[in-house]
Amino acid sequence: MIIDWAHFTPLTSLGGGALIGLAAAILFISSRRIAGISGIFGEVLSGTRDGMGWRLAFLAGLLAAPWVVPGLAEGTGTARFGVSLPVLFIAGLLTGYGTRIARGCTSGHGVCGLSRLSPRSLVAVLCFMASGMVTVTVLRLLTGEAP
Amino acid sequence: MSRLVVWLVPLVAGLLFGIGLMLSGMVEPAKVQAFLDVGGHWDPSLALVMGGAIAVALPVLQLARRRHPPAPHGPVEGRLIIGSVLFGLGWGLSGYCPGPALVAVSGGSGEALAYVVAMGLGMMAGNRFGARELRRI
Numbered sequence: 001m002i003i004d005w006a007h008f009t010p011l012t013s014l015g016g017g018a019l020i021g022l023a024a025a026i027l028f029i030s031s032r033r034i035a036g037i038s039g040i041f042g043e044v045l046s047g048t049r050d051g052m053g054w055r056l057a058f059l060a061g062l063l064a065a066p067w068v069v070p071g072l073a074e075g076t077g078t079a080r081f082g083v084s085l086p087v088l089f090i091a092g093l094l095t096g097y098g099t100r101i102a103r104g105c106t107s108g109h110g111v112c113g114l115s116r117l118s119p120r121s122l123v124a125v126l127c128f129m130a131s132g133m134v135t136v137t138v139l140r141l142l143t144g145e146a147p
Numbered sequence: 148m149s150r151l152v153v154w155l156v157p158l159v160a161g162l163l164f165g166i167g168l169m170l171s172g173m174v175e176p177a178k179v180q181a182f183l184d185v186g187g188h189w190d191p192s193l194a195l196v197m198g199g200a201i202a203v204a205l206p207v208l209q210l211a212r213r214r215h216p217p218a219p220h221g222p223v224e225g226r227l228i229i230g231s232v233l234f235g236l237g238w239g240l241s242g243y244c245p246g247p248a249l250v251a252v253s254g255g256s257g258e259a260l261a262y263v264v265a266m267g268l269g270m271m272a273g274n275r276f277g278a279r280e281l282r283r284i
Contacts, residue, residue, distance in 0.1 A: 096269020
């Protein structure tokens, strides 16, 4: 392991994380809702009328972010190990299906679930972290880039 | 007041969430893959995102739980593990997870749009089948 100090951003990452935690806390205190993006987006797609209002409001706020604070969302399209559009599409399918049957993603299980001290969420986080690390390692080996 | 809570609070929460994702670097696929690349040039920044988020959310959620009876934690099922492994695969391949991908689409990224369209299709598939069958594992 070589730590990439040149790209290490402790202050903005910690600060951004705190904002994410604040958003989750606000949503939970006001209405006992869990700020899980895959759950919110997935329920909207399922067409459930119940709870549609707050979910659409949350998504509107999320989508407004790059317009309200422009210039912060740079580097949104370039990956370290770039994959073709069809592979990106497959990645999306896996994410969508996986997060729905696991009932959560990085936000729902990672932030909210761990903050609720949920054993299920801990298992989910360990699984997607391990799976993500193996995937990126294989990608690096396949693309032949030196570590 | 109730209208305010129903619409304005989630709107503000979504906005703060999105700004947090952008500030933290979660919307940059290169940074996400650098965080997952523990055997290569590892960028540990994104561990601090989860750390910062939990540092704020955990005390609040625990305090709220004390005032109201907490929802019981469900069992660990096959679908939780299988789903999370599949999600990790998609996360590593693309460098996107659901929240940052939506923000990136709104910011104009075509790559993120391809991912989000597929994610929506995957979610609709997950809404329809798999969840009940995999629960039994």
